[in-house]
Amino acid sequence: MQGLSDPRVIRPLLEKYGFHFSKALGQNFLVDGTVCPKMASLCGAAETGNVLEIGPGIGVLTYELAQKARRVAAVELDRRLFPLLSETLADCPNVRLVEGDAMKLDLAALLAEQFGGERAVVCANLPYYITSPLVMLLLEERLSIDSITVMVQKEAAERLCAEPGTRASGAVSAAVRYFAEPEILFHVGRGSFFPAPNVDSAVIRLRLREKPPVEVEDEALFFRTVRASFAQRRKTAVNSVSNTMGMEKDAVRRAFSAAGLPENARAEALRLEDFARLCAALALERNGKTGEKGTAGDHQ
Numbered sequence: 001m002q003g004l005s006d007p008r009v010i011r012p013l014l015e016k017y018g019f020h021f022s023k024a025l026g027q028n029f030l031v032d033g034t035v036c037p038k039m040a041s042l043c044g045a046a047e048t049g050n051v052l053e054i055g056p057g058i059g060v061l062t063y064e065l066a067q068k069a070r071r072v073a074a075v076e077l078d079r080r081l082f083p084l085l086s087e088t089l090a091d092c093p094n095v096r097l098v099e100g101d102a103m104k105l106d107l108a109a110l111l112a113e114q115f116g117g118e119r120a121v122v123c124a125n126l127p128y129y130i131t132s133p134l135v136m137l138l139l140e141e142r143l144s145i146d147s148i149t150v151m152v153q154k155e156a157a158e159r160l161c162a163e164p165g166t167r168a169s170g171a172v173s174a175a176v177r178y179f180a181e182p183e184i185l186f187h188v189g190r191g192s193f194f195p196a197p198n199v200d201s202a203v204i205r206l207r208l209r210e211k212p213p214v215e216v217e218d219e220a221l222f223f224r225t226v227r228a229s230f231a232q233r234r235k236t237a238v239n240s241v242s243n244t245m246g247m248e249k250d251a252v253r254r255a256f257s258a259a260g261l262p263e264n265a266r267a268e269a270l271r272l273e274d275f276a277r278l279c280a281a282l283a284l285e286r287n288g289k290t291g292e293k294g295t296a297g298d299h300q
């Protein structure tokens with residue numbers, strides 16, 4: 001159905017199905033008719049042919065994706081939306097709706113089932129309450145996807161796309177860069193939504209890399225090192241790592257020195273290659289002392 005970003009179309013539809021927005025599920029719907037066609041064009045739907053959408057809502061982006069892609073699979077948690085979606089997507093036979101929580105579903109199995117092993121892209125207006133965990137899940141699972149194009153809160157967009165080694169960076173910026181090349185595509189003001197939220201948004205695209213830009217022997221320890229460095233942002237990275245990873249400060253100092261990093265460095269000054277060298281040096285310190293290694297379980 002066209003016009004799904006027009007309040008004159010949305011309101012009667014919501015009334016007909018007795019649907020009320022759930023703030024808890026991040027349900028703000030777009031009322032700016034230019035955003036979804038732009039996202040559908042920029043996400044590579046036409047080129048790849050297969051799109052995974054998370055949180056179709058009333059189907060405004062889903063409809064645009066269906067015009068470009070061969071197949072769209074849309075995962076929605078709120079089952080109250082399904083009767084409404086069958087009406088708004090009635091003329092889109094290439095859309096499959098999947099009920100479930102995107103954080104809990106086996107996405108690799110879902111992609112294989114929906115797209116028969118072909119590669120896909122992800123495109124979504126994400127529920128903001130799970131932006132970073134969901135983006136990280138999509139990256140870490142090493143799914144057969146080429147890119148992730150998502151609308152997120154403006155501040156989250158800036159953090160996710162920040163270059164490690166710059167002030168705006170955080171642990172998630174380093175993790176994103178490890179797996180992908182990120183960019184902010186365009187900004188979307190709060191007035192483009194109904195009900196209007198208190199925040200502005202931006203659409204970002206993460207193109208997945210074939211291989212990480214740095215060599216890391218123990219990935220779990222690498223991500224643990226990154227998170228530990230940023231855990232106490234106001235402290236030096238030596239202190240933050242020592243406190244968070246429960247390592248002697250002297251051992252952490254030696255690791256920084258072996259990695260060629262100044263003792264007073266802050267996490268935001270460290271680039272991806274710095275974290276990689278630091279991780280290798282910390283592993284040597286840890287192995288020398290305890291023989292421990294990071295495990296996948298450290299990933300939390």
Ligand code: SAM
Nearest residue numbers: 025029030055056057076077078101102125127
């Ligand atoms: N795509 C629509 C749009 O552009 O207007 C709606 C986007 S709305 C911000 C987020 C959607 O994600 C809602 O439909 C909500 O029910 C759904 N959602 C929230 N948490 C989810 C989860 N864990 N898994 C799947 N869908 C979820």
